[in-house]
Amino acid sequence: MDCRSRVVCVTGASGYVASWLVKLLLLNGYTVKGTVRDLGKAGKVAHLKALEGAQERLLLFEADLIEEGSLDSILHDCVGLFHTASPVLYSITDPQKQLIEPSVNGTLNVLKSCTKAPSIKRVVLTSSIASVTLNRNPRGPDTIMDETWFSDRELCIETKQWYWLAKTLAEQTAVKYAEQNGIDLVVMNPGFVIGPLLQPTLNASSHFILDIIKGKNVFPDYQFVDVRDVASAHVMALEDSSANGRYILVESSVDHYEAVQFLHELVSPSHNNLHQNVTGDLTFKVSKKKAESLGLNFIPMEVSFKDMIESLKHKNFLHIWKRRDQC
Ligand SMILES: NC(=O)c1ccc[n+]([C@@H]2O[C@H](COP(=O)([O-])OP(=O)(O)OC[C@H]3O[C@@H](n4cnc5c(N)ncnc54)[C@H](OP(=O)(O)O)[C@@H]3O)[C@@H](O)[C@H]2O)c1
Secondary structure, three states: OOOOOOEEEEEOOOOHHHHHHHHHHHHOOOEEEEEEOOOOOHHHHHHHHOOOOHHHHEEEEEOOOOOOOOOOOOHHHOOEEEEOOOOOOOOOOOHHHHHHHHHHHHHHHHHHHHHOOOOOOEEEEEOOOHHHHOOOOOOOOOOEEOOOOOOOHHHHHHOOOHHHHHHHHHHHHHHHHHHHHOOOEEEEEEOEEEOOOOOOOOOHHHHHHHHHHOOOOOOOEEEEEEHHHHHHHHHHHHHOOOOOEEEEEOOEEEEHHHHHHHHHHHOOOOOOOOOOOOOOOOOOEEOOHHHHHOOOOOOOHHHHHHHHHHHHHHOOHHHHHHHHHHO
């Protein structure tokens, strides 16, 4: 699909992933209509307005996912829609209100607006590895997880993994609605996103990495991918007319111990309270085949972490944390 010099929409434009996507789209010559919840928060959009090409080809609009029709007037001239907006919260009190309703109904509202915009040729949905991994599939060191895996909603509820549940339900709802309404939908399933930040504030996953550095968070295993690769894959998924179905985006699958080793080497020696004694529990590999078929050449995890730590230092997040800890 030759979409260059055409208009595309990105929901949740000021987020971690979306900011890189907007940057790449502008560099590739697109006119980008970005939606944010509150245009009045200058700090949320200043980094977008400063991007190369933004003055000429970035248009920002207010839209809230939970309001049906909020995208109707924005999409009329767009050829593509990237739906990245979704609450990313790991610690919550009301899963239904905070996560499930905005994720599922929000996605549905966005797709309903697409059915009113005949110019839209394709929708690229940012789902997650969260809608892939949480199931009872047999697994061992030689198991390869691929796009045929789906998270099991009952297991998400049983284990109270609400973000996993929200992403699973949102993806399933989107696929069903797209099939029923003739929408060409391609789904991205990124792993845990790492790499440099464009936005001035910490998003949930970057915060999580800072917490690992502080020795707080322990997942048994992580499937990492660079934010720049996530952005590239989204654009490839729009432009490649043969793109279809889901695409798992994971460069490296490592256990907690390995992740900590990388971080330990990269942060300054004063930040040395990482969990060194956590044993590895990595029980599967992740297929890269489908993502590579799009033309994606993954950035190695070591480079992503190096650039992320530099970015966190540059934005004073590591510095701020050290000062608070010393108080
Ligand atoms: N980061 C990861 O590790 C990771 C991994 C896999 C998939 N993903 C997916 O990637 C997407 C982007 O995540 P991110 O990490 O970039 O998170 P982020 O920085 O928190 O971005 C999420 C965006 O969604 C917007 N949003 C949330 N609720 C909304 C609502 N009701 N109406 C309109 N906008 C709303 C937020 O807008 P406000 O700024 O107004 O709050 C924010 O811009 C999400 O779909 C996430 O599930 C992320």
